[in-house]
Amino acid sequence: xxxxxxxxxxxxxxxxxxxxxxxxxxxMKQAFFLSFVILAVELVGGFISHSLxxxxxxxxxxxxxxxxxxxxxxxxxxxxxxxxxYTFGYHRSGILAAFINAVSLILIAFVILWxxxxxxxxxxxxxxxxxxxxxxxxxxxxxxxxxxLSKEDNVNVKSAVLHxxxxxxxxxxxxxxxxxxxxxxxxxxxxxxxxxxxxxxxxGAVGLVRETIRILMEATPKDVDIRKVxxxxxxxxxxxxxxxxxxxxxxxxKNALSCHVTLDGQTTIERSQTILxxxxxxxxxxGIGHCTVQMEDDKHPHADTMLCCDAEPAHAHGHSGxxxxxxxxxxxxxxxxxxxxxxxxxx
Numbered sequence: 001x002x003x004x005x006x007x008x009x010x011x012x013x014x015x016x017x018x019x020x021x022x023x024x025x026x027x028m029k030q031a032f033f034l035s036f037v038i039l040a041v042e043l044v045g046g047f048i049s050h051s052l053x054x055x056x057x058x059x060x061x062x063x064x065x066x067x068x069x070x071x072x073x074x075x076x077x078x079x080x081x082x083x084x085x086y087t088f089g090y091h092r093s094g095i096l097a098a099f100i101n102a103v104s105l106i107l108i109a110f111v112i113l114w115x116x117x118x119x120x121x122x123x124x125x126x127x128x129x130x131x132x133x134x135x136x137x138x139x140x141x142x143x144x145x146x147x148x149l150s151k152e153d154n155v156n157v158k159s160a161v162l163h164x165x166x167x168x169x170x171x172x173x174x175x176x177x178x179x180x181x182x183x184x185x186x187x188x189x190x191x192x193x194x195x196x197x198x199x200x201x202x203x204g205a206v207g208l209v210r211e212t213i214r215i216l217m218e219a220t221p222k223d224v225d226i227r228k229v230x231x232x233x234x235x236x237x238x239x240x241x242x243x244x245x246x247x248x249x250x251x252x253x254k255n256a257l258s259c260h261v262t263l264d265g266q267t268t269i270e271r272s273q274t275i276l277x278x279x280x281x282x283x284x285x286x287g288i289g290h291c292t293v294q295m296e297d298d299k300h301p302h303a304d305t306m307l308c309c310d311a312e313p314a315h316a317h318g319h320s321g322x323x324x325x326x327x328x329x330x331x332x333x334x335x336x337x338x339x340x341x342x343x344x345x346x347x
Contacts, residue, residue: 045134
């Protein structure tokens, strides 16, 4: 029984990702230190003007600093080479950072909502001038930083960009609120804006939490149709069926696959390698850069616990015996397959 891997295609992707990762790291470092300037200005402006909306925005900036700092750290970690202890490398550190960022945003949103309720019950006079100054600085800097990183296709960077653009939108709202307060004296506008800022933060954060959880749970990537993947593998000449098919993301934009394929028992090793290269090539066009394929003959029993796509009903066999055999070997076959695909990440 053989374990086959795609190495050739994976080399290019691996090196390319490392190369392109250096550019956003510099921008994240810049964003981290500039965010302290925004925080200082909005805190001063919020305390002087007694504006909850501006202080809420400053609270959001505080999470920006934590988010950007985590993202910056995670991106540096992801450049580290795989080790014996972390054979997939450190790419998941970015996903963990994004998850922590999103959860922190949700907590901040609840704090803002609580403070807004208190302000509705006891409205306070708000000075509009410092609202303009503090919010203006926040708007300009966050737009500059957020738009500069918005094209990066990385969930970790996206989480930080979400903080920045959400804060820019909040700052714009504070400016509008300051104008209304200046001309009307309606101080209730301030807590209303705070509620809108909190909802804006929460909606984006919930979506980010769902995306990171999908990756951490190794769910099928949203941009991958697993039935199409199965049909693509089965369409390769010489493949009778595919089963135990798994597709997951190592991190955002890095999809991997493992599966068992059934071949004719008379297939030569040379022919099986041709089939394997054909499978790798077709999967690459479906956005899957690393795959681990185990080849079997059509008489080999298999555990029908995951997606199973037999070409013909005749290929269905008893499964429990094979499954018990795997456990008897201490997870030998599946463990070896998992180890192989992790080692493949190093390439």
